[in-house]
Amino acid sequence: MLLHLSTWPEIEAFLARSTAIVVPIGSNEQHGPTGLLGTDWLCPEIIAHEAQKNADILVGPTFNIGMAQHHLDFPGTIALRPSTFMAAIGDWTRSLVHHGFTKILFLNGHGGNVATIEAAFSELYAHDSYAGRRSGYACRLKNWWDLKGVMRLAQQQFPTGHGSHATPSEIAVTQWAYPDHIKAANYAPQIAPTGPIREAGDFRARYPDGRMGSDPGLATPEKGGELVKLAAAGLIDALTEFAGEARV
Helix, strand or coil, rough: CHHHCCCCHHHHHHHCCCCCEEEECCCCCECCEECCCCCCHHHHHHHHHHHCCCCCECCCCCCCCCCCCCHHCCCEEEEECCCHHHHHHHHHHHHHHHHHEEEEEEECCHHHHHHHHHHHHHHHHHHHHHHCCCCCCCCCCCCEEEEEECCHHHHCCCCCCCCCCCCHHHHHHHHHHHHCCCCCCCCCCCCCCCCCCCCHHHHHHCCCCCCCCCHHHHHHHHHHHHHHHHHHHHHHHHHHHHHHCCCC
16 A cells, blocks of 8 residues: 555555555665665665565655765755754654554665664654653664565575665566666776776766676566565565564
8 A cells, every 4th residue: 555646545545454654765876777765765666566466565655865965966866964864753753653653664776875764763653752751652673675585585696796775676676666767878897897986076087887796787677576576575574573673
């Protein structure tokens, strides 16, 4: 069930049977010469939307802009400052809690988001702690590649050239969902260099085509479909476990 394609009475009815929700969250940033700019928000959205076809779960609208300052020297990247990102996550969460949601699982597609998402959770909990009350809700962060079995499968599919940015696994997921938007390029070198991540100018100088340690040319829609199927099942399991977590 997709929140944005539902009516308020339908959401009210859903809340009578479950107070858990998945929020896909990612980033709009460069992914090398062939990766779609939306890759980091498309992957969790694709997986969450696939999962809800096979289980009675609710998926919220995708939070598609995140922490991508180091990619800003590549056209098309859009980034939020940490303070803006945290504030937006806070308001997003408070809105859902106001309606009665108590378990909010953020399915993340961008490693650069992790620290700030966790900080936003801490800020939400701290607000209630200093007010002397229990929050009554819980937030959880889950990276899609950390869902059960997903990274193991990706390593089997891509034993070399997986890397850490513009990876063939994430490119494959988007190829499966959007086959009409598959791109090709001659990579030089075939496997990109790797190293530290700093500010935008340094990143562009170190990684001229945007890749980090990866060979996206290894991606195929078929491999993407395998990843999506496994990740969707893992998401259902993760949400079921989270939703069933006892309140104290």
